[in-house]
Amino acid sequence: MKSVFVTGTDTGIGKTIASAWLCHHWQADYWKPVQSGTEDGTDSATVATLAQCEVHPEAYRLSAPLSPHQSAALDGVNIELKQFVLPKADRLVVEGAGGCMVPLNWQHTLIDLMQHLALPVLLVARSGLGTINHTCLSVQALRTAKVPVLGVLMMGPANAANRQAIEHFAKTPVLAELPHWRSVGTNALANHPMPIGLRQALEGLG
Template sequence: MRKVFITGTDTGVGKTLISSLLVKKFNAYYFKPIQTGSKEERDVNIVKNLTGLNGEYFLPEVYLLKEPLSPHLAAKRENKKIELKKIFCPQKEPLVVEGAGGVFVPLNENSFMLDLMQKFSLPVLVVARSTLGTINHTLLTLEALRQKKIDILGVILNGPLNLENKNAIEYYGKVKVLAEIPKLKTINSMGIEELLTNFNI
């Protein structure tokens, strides 16, 4: 792995967990260009705690916004505007870039997270829930990425194992499910180590 962009079918599907697994496995740099909800938690701190890597591996956000809202709205609350021209992909390798929410999360009046992904031109890994509703959400995400001609590495399913949903996503989405991550009772550094031992990501 050289560089990868982590997106999700929704918010809260496990992008930060998967990012942590990849950062740990490949000793990769981590970059979340747009962070909302920083008054509650920053994802960079979660990844740092889960991986135990030195601070040099964690690159600063371009936009650090306080409210746990969609980026366009969180920025508006602070009288700011997210501008794609100010966000650049770091020249570091290996690199894990984590997006905010899903592909159609608005960044400003005209741009979506999908546009940032297209600008970075990195292969994309889609994180999806394994449970009911995931087929529709995942297929819509894959279609949006293909419309923008963005390279798709595959899908990772997060949650209880569900063979039917996995098979449907692979068949209808014409994509490979690269891993199925079971729900962890406790998400901590030991859990990350266990996942890396038992699952080929």
């Protein structure tokens, strides 16, 4: 099985759109281990609509749109790493919640989940001001935890200077760049092809 964990440098960075795009072009299944916030829909439902792929049920589905440890406490739930088991699929895109240091409980963060699942990470970062610092810090945290970093996916208007700086200072490739679509649909995803470098990196997994 070939699998990749999609995390971000922040919440609302574009992980779900990036995950849907990956699932569409890589013909992969999708799994969101922890969903925080269900009132306005879920990331799983968004990806199912956009990518028209197989979506596996969440291990934890929490009501409030908060950090998982806070949302779980409000729901009277204790998130445990042992409850996370990878679904079976030929190819699987796993989307995290927020950034890599977001707490799952008072002992574990999303990085611990990445270690538990033993998956390489594709880091989603914005393209604009501030991204160099946030991206380099996220890559540093992942490497300190010995989580393999596949590369970076930048979201937003193309920024060659920031791309070059990230590749230089974070010492990791920017494998793809996606725009902020005003209206996102299946056609928009389909019309933005996957770069050869990212496809080769994904196919080299497993």
